[in-house]
Amino acid sequence: MTEPILLEVREVSRSFGKFQALRQVSLKIRTGRLCALIGPNGAGKTTFYNVVSGRYRPTGGRVFFEGQDITHAPAHRRVEMGLLRSFQITNIFPALTVLENVLVPLVVQHGKSFACLGSIARRRDMAEEAEQILSRVGLTGQSHRVVSTLAYGDKRLIEIAIVLARRPRLVLLDEPTAGMNPEETDRMIRLIRELSERSETTFFITEHDMKVVFSVAERIFVLNQGSLLADGTPEEIRANPEVKRAYLGGSLDAAGR
Amino acid sequence: MRFRARGDVVPVLLILLALIAAPFFLSIYGLIVLTEILTMSLFALSFNLLFGYTGLLSFGQAGFFGAGAYFAVLTLIHGPGSLWAALAAAVIGSAVLAAVIGWLCVRLDEIYFAILTLGFGMMLFTIAHNWRSVTGGSDGLGNFTLPGLNLFGHDISLFHPVSFYFLVLLIAALGALLLWRVVGSPFGLLLRGTRENSLRVSFVGANVRAVRLFAFILAGALAGLAGALFAFFNRIASPEMLHWSFSGKAVLMTILGGSGVFLGPAAGAAIFFVLEHVITAYTTNWMIFLGAILVVLVLAFPGGVLGSLLDRLTRGRKGPPA
Numbered sequence: 196m197t198e199p200i201l202l203e204v205r206e207v208s209r210s211f212g213k214f215q216a217l218r219q220v221s222l223k224i225r226t227g228r229l230c231a232l233i234g235p236n237g238a239g240k241t242t243f244y245n246v247v248s249g250r251y252r253p254t255g256g257r258v259f260f261e262g263q264d265i266t267h268a269p270a271h272r273r274v275e276m277g278l279l280r281s282f283q284i285t286n287i288f289p290a291l292t293v294l295e296n297v298l299v300p301l302v303v304q305h306g307k308s309f310a311c312l313g314s315i316a317r318r319r320d321m322a323e324e325a326e327q328i329l330s331r332v333g334l335t336g337q338s339h340r341v342v343s344t345l346a347y348g349d350k351r352l353i354e355i356a357i358v359l360a361r362r363p364r365l366v367l368l369d370e371p372t373a374g375m376n377p378e379e380t381d382r383m384i385r386l387i388r389e390l391s392e393r394s395e396t397t398f399f400i401t402e403h404d405m406k407v408v409f410s411v412a413e414r415i416f417v418l419n420q421g422s423l424l425a426d427g428t429p430e431e432i433r434a435n436p437e438v439k440r441a442y443l444g445g446s447l448d449a450a451g452r
Numbered sequence: 453m454r455f456r457a458r459g460d461v462v463p464v465l466l467i468l469l470a471l472i473a474a475p476f477f478l479s480i481y482g483l484i485v486l487t488e489i490l491t492m493s494l495f496a497l498s499f500n501l502l503f504g505y506t507g508l509l510s511f512g513q514a515g516f517f518g519a520g521a522y523f524a525v526l527t528l529i530h531g532p533g534s535l536w537a538a539l540a541a542a543v544i545g546s547a548v549l550a551a552v553i554g555w556l557c558v559r560l561d562e563i564y565f566a567i568l569t570l571g572f573g574m575m576l577f578t579i580a581h582n583w584r585s586v587t588g589g590s591d592g593l594g595n596f597t598l599p600g601l602n603l604f605g606h607d608i609s610l611f612h613p614v615s616f617y618f619l620v621l622l623i624a625a626l627g628a629l630l631l632w633r634v635v636g637s638p639f640g641l642l643l644r645g646t647r648e649n650s651l652r653v654s655f656v657g658a659n660v661r662a663v664r665l666f667a668f669i670l671a672g673a674l675a676g677l678a679g680a681l682f683a684f685f686n687r688i689a690s691p692e693m694l695h696w697s698f699s700g701k702a703v704l705m706t707i708l709g710g711s712g713v714f715l716g717p718a719a720g721a722a723i724f725f726v727l728e729h730v731i732t733a734y735t736t737n738w739m740i741f742l743g744a745i746l747v748v749l750v751l752a753f754p755g756g757v758l759g760s761l762l763d764r765l766t767r768g769r770k771g772p773p774a
Contacts, residue, residue, distance in 0.1 A: 274657030288648035299645040300656035311639035
């Protein structure tokens with residue numbers, strides 16, 4: 196496989212006081228391949244995302260995005276380069292309408308962050324673009340509802356729509372199905388798979404639900420106690436004795452649900 | 453929808469017409485109270501750009517209000533004796549001051565931001581209070597003459613309450629119009645987004661600090677403009693105008709009227725000053741009564757008086773909110 200490398204993480208470490216959350220983790224994500232990051236609770240998955248997305252600085256190692264060193268770039272610079280993320284706990288704009296939630300990233304996308312005199316209501320182009328994005332994630336006809344009144348599953352879809360509005364190259368999805376009922380989970384998985392196949396966007400997800408991971412991921416990375424334990428296709432991961440010992444075999448319940 | 457960036461245009465035009473007609477049916481005393489209300493409305497509206505729209509509680513807004521007053525009066529005393537030059541000095545001076553102070557304050561939010569603005573407000577107060585040679589110390593700066601306005605070859609004296617009222621109305625209305633355009637703009641949406649979830653805003657690629665700083669500068673500039681009007685109105689720029697308790701007035705008026713409605717702070721200013729004038733006519737213990745009435749109002753109208761009334765009205769018209 197010779198797709199270009201989108202994200203490269205080189206020996207990244209992160210500690211909080213004496214606690215080592217990440218220990219020299221190295222991995223590469225190639226364009227167009229849906230990858231997943233798994234590991235037991237506390238393995239360092241979210242810390243890893245925070246380091247890659249610019250929320251935390253690593254205490255060691257480097258992060259490259261499309262060949263550029265972004266180790267010290269602030270979060271908003273990484274977004275400009277096309278690196279977006281979602282959060283484990285839904286992170287949207289609760290008191291704004293569905294449409295406004297998607298307009299916020301579009302304002303930035305169109306370079307209008309400091310346009311302070313023209314009316315946003317007159318920007319038909321942005322509103323239409325927002326509607327298109329909303330229909331891509333399956334949220335139509337609710338544009339003028341305040342987001343806090345939506346069902347939980349729909350709120351998580353809003354976050355996907357917010358992320359897509361920035362036309363990302365790579366999206367880190369932190370447990371996109373967390374807290375969802377089976378129906379909502381199915382809908383989310385179908386959406387991620389569809390977006391991954393049809394768009395220019397590469398997805399990298401963390402997930403608790405092993406069923407989800409093994410059904411969507413083309414490549415799986417396993418974190419355990421801050422270190423990368425394994426890296427391979429779903430079949431390889433399933434057959435890996437170390438992974439079985441650390442994770443799948445021993446405490447499937449803690450890992451699955 | 454709680455936050456209305458765009459209210460209905462008709463009621464706003466009716467209010468404006470009533471304000472233009474006010475000198476024809478109000479007494480001079482009433483007109484003076486209304487002038488003060490308009491000035492404080494502009495101050496409270498500038499505060500609410502930060503509080504209601506950006507989610508930043510500033511306890512230092514009076515610092516820019518008072519600085520604007522001093523910049524304007526100093527321009528009249530030492531610089532050109534032109535009204536417009538004095539107003540421009542107030543706007544530009546407070547904007548620059550807000551840029552410097554804001555640059556440090558917007559690094560933090562919530563209570564930390566409030567404390568930083570409080571601290572800077574106290575520093576500005578001390579400068580105004582102690583730098584006697586420039587600011588006149590605790591006496592303030594009162595020895596200036598208000599220049600007249602030259603309109604179409606006619607000299608208009610601003611010492612007349614009616615002409616001064618129209619000047620304040622014009623400037624307050626323009627200031628409010630500017631703020632209205634700002635909150636309804638793409639930038640205004642980013643402000644509300646930042647209020648709701650600043651983390652998400654930075655993770656869609658906006659520089660949250662820069663967004664907040666720009667709001668801080670706009671709010672500071674308009675507070676300075678209001679402060680200049682207030683100094684003209686009282687014929688003095690005094691250190692109390694920069695005191696943190698004066699910042700507290702902006703907070704109070706805004707919450708009283710409703711931070712979630714564009715004109716809420718103006719309604720709050722009106723209620724506050726009418727109450728103050730009515731009660732002080734009867735008793736010297738007016739703070740007890742004013743305090744009690746404010747407590748009742750805040751309890752009865754949790755979204756602010758104007759906010760709650762508009763909520764009730766729209767609910768009646770459109771059914772319960774979805």
